Amino acid sequence: MDAVRERAFRHKDAAMIGRTHGVHAEPMTFGLKLALWHAELQRQLARLDCARATIAHGKLSGAVGAFSHLPPEVEEAVCAKLGLLPAPVSSQILQRDRHAEVMTTLALVAASLEKFATEIRALQRTELREVEEPFGSGQKGSSAMPHKRNPVGCEQVAGLARLVRANALASLENVALWHERDISHSSVERVIVPDSFLALDHMLARFTRIVKGMTVDEARMRKNLDLGRGLVFSGRLLLELTARGMRREDAYRVVQGHAMEAWKSEGDFRERVTHDPELRAVMSESEIADVFRLDRYLTHVDAIFARVF
């Protein structure tokens, strides 16, 4: 989390295009993306704390939980020695909803890491190249293709999330044991508990190294942002037009028309709208220029950072 925070502040104002559906939407900054990760990790940390408190219980209540041969005081003393709380009531074992909470929490954490890793994988695509996970100077990206630098670390993180997720499921099936216990959960737990902890530990360690060492190409971010030559400001243009009294339907039709045309021909959207008489009837050239000011999109970044950190 420290690595994410450090990077978030470093790239707080690095303007980049925000993407929805994989398609350019509106400007944002890379720091904002990382602030969102940080807030998500804070939630995950809180969940892990809960799960830890749930599982840190012990029991010494006998074969069916009735304290047949030892009084509850012994359980309390032993648990205290082990730094555990005694389960208020137990069968032959601690109830497996506790373990399932731990395992589903691990799966939740893994799912967040999967999201972050998927983001970097996407940003490292050849056509985007905004972020690149660390690549050692002597490293081979591919034995057959010398030009390759692949986000294999992030791919591994994304993959392992599937494993941790699947294990969580098995843990949920372990809850409904028969009567005061059957041992069907045991073989499952011997696999899924160490595997999920090991996998998540590895994912966290590897992802931390990636965040610390990743190359962030702010120039490419800016270049990609400008790729649509103004297209991404179409939303604000729409708002300004309606604010000036144009009917929303009309505004949408005109703006979408130019947007689609610019998109198809890879033409200059800003150029087009600046010279459209219907738009110029309600907005001056300088007012239109104002629509395309990037800084107006980023004014609230500091406020968001103040909320998160």
Place this chain on the structure above:
Amino acid sequence: MDAVRERAFRHKDAAMIGRTHGVHAEPMTFGLKLALWHAELQRQLARLDCARATIAHGKLSGAVGAFSHLPPEVEEAVCAKLGLLPAPVSSQILQRDRHAEVMTTLALVAASLEKFATEIRALQRTELREVEEPFGSGQKGSSAMPHKRNPVGCEQVAGLARLVRANALASLENVALWHERDISHSSVERVIVPDSFLALDHMLARFTRIVKGMTVDEARMRKNLDLGRGLVFSGRLLLELTARGMRREDAYRVVQGHAMEAWKSEGDFRERVTHDPELRAVMSESEIADVFRLDRYLTHVDAIFARVF
């Protein structure tokens, strides 16, 4: 939960056999079983509270979360009106780890209900018949077999847990959306969110009715407890023998020998051990009789209830 508590107290001292691996283990009470359910439901309630707090957030931060067209103050005011907290940072949407926490929590609750329902299904088996879910006077257990009274309510509860569990998994796959959102989660959520809430609501309502109306046959419980004619006290006998100086290996060998013999022939275990000279060398007849006192197994039930309730 009130129904479980009420029943727990009503059957607090109803002696029954505790079972591990489906096999008779040691005596306990039916109230103890219900106290364990109550404690588990308390944990589930706490989890639901957490999940509710996590999900009760709103966002109005624009297409990519940068508050491009509206300041954070508007978000705060709108959320306040809706009784929601504003997400400190968001993309086009609330991050789906929140929803996944809700869905996995529902799966945890469902898994507990599955466990309780499985317990009743087992106790309603013809050979056990200790508990029976409510059966209306005009109800048909089976159209073809007029003698049947089936735990169909508990079977339904157990089955639906599988559905809620599966849906939780899909919710975990919804976390890793692309960039500032893609809409792949939407079709999934339209199905799994209502289905899981509806299923769990139904499960809770139905299971509450079952707990309220179930027939608990304390006489049958006692009869089943005595089925092994003393076998279930073998653990205490072992302890008493070793406490009196017999080597544990010897004690185990002798006691297991009688136990297995009694088991095979459906003979009287107590009778056998009372007349075994090797045992009688270290324990008097009245000391052996003491081993078979049921009340010694149940002395801590009140203490457990004091912990839980």
Place this chain on the structure above:
Amino acid sequence: MDAVRERAFRHKDAAMIGRTHGVHAEPMTFGLKLALWHAELQRQLARLDCARATIAHGKLSGAVGAFSHLPPEVEEAVCAKLGLLPAPVSSQILQRDRHAEVMTTLALVAASLEKFATEIRALQRTELREVEEPFGSGQKGSSAMPHKRNPVGCEQVAGLARLVRANALASLENVALWHERDISHSSVERVIVPDSFLALDHMLARFTRIVKGMTVDEARMRKNLDLGRGLVFSGRLLLELTARGMRREDAYRVVQGHAMEAWKSEGDFRERVTHDPELRAVMSESEIADVFRLDRYLTHVDAIFARVF
């Protein structure tokens, strides 16, 4: 499978009560249960054959599947040497739907073993004791409770099915790789493929030993069958009454009335109906006696065996 077949024939005519919802339904034989297992294993074997054929493919088509540097003939020759078929088309890798078919097939097989194991676990319950998994002469069922003989082998088989099932799910998530391959599947497969094969191999070996060595107590089966003192014949009584012209509603009411009464009081159902004047009005004593003939329930066992084996 051979073990199941051998046991099926050995217990072909061992009468036992069939149970639905855990409740006594109608008579059947233990061999019939095993014949059903055999037929299910035959289906699983066919599925494994399919999956094996699907996965026994190779590829040597280069980095993206276009055979950039080697002609298809080399692929064909190499695959032939390895006893594989060449995939007609591939990307950098064999497509992962093939692996997912294998993994879901393993999960299907595991689910059947889980069913069989659950059956034995139930039949080994203290109150049923119809079947018992093998128990070594020097084995300890429980260190604390010398009388215990637990179906721990079947519990392990049932538990491991959860693991194989969960792994199948992860394999389905591995199908949708990016473009000509990303490597996110690799870390997952390194865990789930060996784990599922090892787990299932162990399950099959252990379950085979259990089937070979299990103790089948045909006397107890018969005893449990008679537990309801004729109750389980209520379905046939109903049919005979309606065949003799009694309205089905009337027949159901009368028969259910006696059945419920006999159930509650653990009384003798056959006794009751034999002396009911309403029934005797349409059936003679010997006709009623005929209803309770066990052999009439088992006449088609041979026909079923002929179908399966």
Place this chain on the structure above:
Amino acid sequence: MDAVRERAFRHKDAAMIGRTHGVHAEPMTFGLKLALWHAELQRQLARLDCARATIAHGKLSGAVGAFSHLPPEVEEAVCAKLGLLPAPVSSQILQRDRHAEVMTTLALVAASLEKFATEIRALQRTELREVEEPFGSGQKGSSAMPHKRNPVGCEQVAGLARLVRANALASLENVALWHERDISHSSVERVIVPDSFLALDHMLARFTRIVKGMTVDEARMRKNLDLGRGLVFSGRLLLELTARGMRREDAYRVVQGHAMEAWKSEGDFRERVTHDPELRAVMSESEIADVFRLDRYLTHVDAIFARVF
């Protein structure tokens, strides 16, 4: 499948960059990608046929499968009328491994559609824009951002695969019913069977429309292919150098050096290597030019098509 085939042939020779890890790898054609989809759909179709044959069975064997009240001949006659095969042996119900095979098969099909949809989503990214799912002339991509055209159809297909996958899991849990049946599977099947069939039917219909109507921008494909100015031919250069006697380590070092430099500076890889004296020592300018011939990468496309179709 017809739509995929038709498109495959239409774009058989449309050169595009093949991508591994999201990063440019080597040239291929768009038709090749579709041929791979077609082969995968053929496998899925075969699986569906198998699953259909497995499930097309009936039973009329009574309450526990022993044909207590009706002979097997009636079952055979009724099944024949319904176009079903009689299950060779059954309990109260058809065994649920049959249903689980159907449900896992649906999940396999859904996973393939998820893969195809994910491909189109990626190719529709603003920076790639090689393929676009159909977009109606009056359609709004986004109410707030008039310039947007989002792959929402493919996102929906990808999302629904999660649902079908989760349902398959629940179906696997339905296999291990108790004895001759318990009804816990019923509530689950009432949800998952129609939901999975409906979801997959919708996915197939929607994806077919997408394949039929998608815009394939072959010019953009070619433009993206040339983006790295020759980088993607580095693999062949490596091969040619070693074929001419250069040690592989040396060749890799030199080629990777140029590749990394060209990558970093977005410079011209071909230009660099053509003027490298170390390379020119073993290859003439025309030999190097030959390395960058696209057609040499695509010579085997027809052979692959001949295999698939």
